[in-house]
Amino acid sequence: MKWSHLVAAGVPVLGLQLAIAAPAQASASVVLGLPLVAVAGISGLSSLTPSGSDFSASACEGSASAGHVALTPEPVASKAAALLGGAPSKLELISMQQSSRKGQSSQALAPIAPAAGGWRCATLAEARTMPAIYSATSHTPANPDNFLGSARLPLRHTNFDAQWDRVRSAGLSSRVVAGMATRSGAGVTETALAAVNAWSNRHIRYREDSDIYGKPDYWATASATLKRGAGDCEDIAIFKMQALAALGVPRSDLYLTIARDTVRNADHALLVVRLEGRYWLLDNATDKLLDGAMSYDYRPIMSFSAGGKWLHGYTREPDQAPTLLAAR
Structure with a gap:
């Protein structure tokens, strides 16, 4: 999966400059590393989408790193x-x-x-020999509705809706996941989350979509991934999502999250789970269950759940009353 980002706060992409802020009465604005395909899905931004017969999302493909909001990580242990x-x-x-x-x-x-x-x-x-330093940083003040150190803005539509609708409706039976983790009398626990994460990482090997399906980007159903025993990062995250849903985790507490790995300069997919008011990160890069409030050098871009779709950004205190600006 390759993303093309609009650059926030003054860097032009396709002749469009965009700054996004919270309502005027809010105390902080939200800065986005914004995927162009999602612009029309944000309330009030549809008029900013470039128009004309010569415009297409594919025309924006290129270096995704150019579209990132510059952030200074805090010095923390990896x-x-x-x-x-x-x-x-x-x-x-x-x-x-x-x-x-x-x-x-x-x-x-x-x-x-x-x-x-x-x-x-x-x-x-191409970047697998690059260093991987996962810093537990948080760029956004704590909020019970936010995770991976970012703020979320709801979306109406994305270019991935068809794929999302297909994979989210294709669940797994409880019989299939019975051997992965046990459910206690209190319901699904952190131990069960860790067990599903480790089982999936060990039994589903990584393979690119182009190798399996002959397509550059294809979201496979959980059953298809289990049958093949292989899939890319999205497929593995989707499998974990459906496995936990079969164990009893509410689907509205499961978030398929597309992110940018800022260390490897690569795209990635993760599963974020809300359990008893706390977020947990399930990543096929490690079997360890991670605190979902931290960013770990990931820059989340977009999330999907039964409860909706969101674009991620970072809050900042404005020097003046926040406004919505667009300039050619």
């Missing part, structure tokens, strides 16, 4: 260091050995904690 205690992972050792055989200069890589099944997403195939 997730990888916490998981491995500073030791290199098996994936790192393999990567360094391969680099050495090719005569390339060997650089010390930050420790990475891959899941048992491995992990590669979109352009991550």
Whole structure:
């Protein structure tokens, strides 16, 4: 999956500059790394969508990194260091050995904690030897409705609605997921979330959509992914979503989230789960259950749930009353 972003706050893309803010009475604005395909879905922004017979979303494809909102991460310990205690992972050792055989200069890589099944997403195939430093940062003040260090704005429509509607309606039976995790008398617990995450990472190997379905981007149903035992990051996240739904987690508490890995400069898909008022992150990059309030060097772009669809951004205190601006 490749995203094309409009650049917030003054950087032109296709001749359009866009700054998005909260209502005038609000105390903070929301800055978005905005996918062009989603502009028409935000209330009040449909008039800003470029018009004309020569416009298409595909014309915007290019370097997604150009469209990111500049953020300064806080100096914190990395997730990888916490998981491995500073030791290199098996994936790192393999990567360094391969680099050495090719005569390339060997650089010390930050420790990475891959899941048992491995992990590669979109352009991550070319960047798999890059360091992976997952900083537990939060750019947005705590809010019970926000996760991954970002704020959310509701969307009406996206270009992924057809795929989302197809995969969200194709669930799994409780019999299929019975061996993954047990449900206690109190319902699904954190232990069950971790068990489903680890089982999925270990039994579903990563493969690109183009290798399986002959398409650059295809969202597979959970049953199709289970049957093949393979899928890309979206497919694995969708499988986890349906497995947890079969165990009894309300579908409105399961969020398929598309994000940008800012370390590897690659696109990724994750599952965020709300359990007893707290968000948890399930990632095929690690079997460890992570606090979903933190960003971990991911920049969430868009989320899908039974309760709606959202675009992610970051709040900031304005120097003046916030407004909605568009300039050619």
